Amino acid sequence: MSLFQAQGLVKRFGGLVATDNVSIAVEPGEIHALIGPNGAGKSTLVNLISGLLPLDAGRLELDGVELTALPPHQRVRAGLSRCFQVTSVFRGDSVRSNLLLAAQAHAGSSFRFLSRRAGEQALMETALGLAEKVGLSDVLDRTAGTLPHGVQRKLDVALALAARPKLLLLDEPMAGMGPEDSLQMVALIEKLRAEAAILLIEHDMDAVFQLADRISVLVYGKVLTSGDAEHVKGHPEVQAVYLGTEATA
Numbered sequence: 001m002s003l004f005q006a007q008g009l010v011k012r013f014g015g016l017v018a019t020d021n022v023s024i025a026v027e028p029g030e031i032h033a034l035i036g037p038n039g040a041g042k043s044t045l046v047n048l049i050s051g052l053l054p055l056d057a058g059r060l061e062l063d064g065v066e067l068t069a070l071p072p073h074q075r076v077r078a079g080l081s082r083c084f085q086v087t088s089v090f091r092g093d094s095v096r097s098n099l100l101l102a103a104q105a106h107a108g109s110s111f112r113f114l115s116r117r118a119g120e121q122a123l124m125e126t127a128l129g130l131a132e133k134v135g136l137s138d139v140l141d142r143t144a145g146t147l148p149h150g151v152q153r154k155l156d157v158a159l160a161l162a163a164r165p166k167l168l169l170l171d172e173p174m175a176g177m178g179p180e181d182s183l184q185m186v187a188l189i190e191k192l193r194a195e196a197a198i199l200l201i202e203h204d205m206d207a208v209f210q211l212a213d214r215i216s217v218l219v220y221g222k223v224l225t226s227g228d229a230e231h232v233k234g235h236p237e238v239q240a241v242y243l244g245t246e247a248t249a
């Protein structure tokens, strides 16, 4: 059975059907990318999955737990973590504080048998482990808001990882990045595959073709087709509808 299943999702804005009976699944260890031209409904779909927007119809399930009626924070607790297109970093705090805060927020009662000192130590170790994982160990004392955009995006990923997700929703992680930062983010996402399954929304087609096991193409709120990179590249309607428009965007 799939790790994550979205079935028959529908979202209407007045007369506009922004999400039109979308079903999408993510398997354990899989990177499933979602692409589509501007206005296709990618952000709406991500907001429906993370719970920021209410569904008009459909069902969501993660690892056997139904998410459909859960508010966003309970979906996070169930194993669904999201990186935001607009970063969720506390810009005035250090990288270390950001990581500590995230580690603390998701620690729950896991350190309840430890003394206060040992608890703080365990949180610090978690924070340092997150920094190590995404490559931030050298900038722990820097104020987050003063770091280059690419580094802030890594911190954003680390904050999402603090929740120890089963499924990581990455909403345009390469947005606004130059080629060097994009390459680093691709390498990081490839590494994260070992931690969580990933639903990746991304405009950077090179990155998508490099990373994704499966790509679903969204057009006018519907899944036009779904398959591996070869399938999507060779699909005539995708070339016409999506790649044609994106190549000139």
Ligand SMILES: Nc1ncnc2c1ncn2[C@@H]1O[C@H](COP(=O)(O)OP(=O)(O)OP(=O)(O)O)[C@@H](O)[C@H]1O
Pocket: 013, 016, 018, 036, 037, 038, 039, 040, 041, 042, 043, 044, 045
């Ligand atoms: N809150 C809203 N109210 C009304 N219409 C909306 C709302 N949010 C999105 N839409 C419409 O729904 C459609 C899908 O928008 P959405 O932002 O999900 O597309 P997208 O694929 O994420 O686009 P982009 O790549 O530009 O981010 C668009 O026609 C958009 O105008």
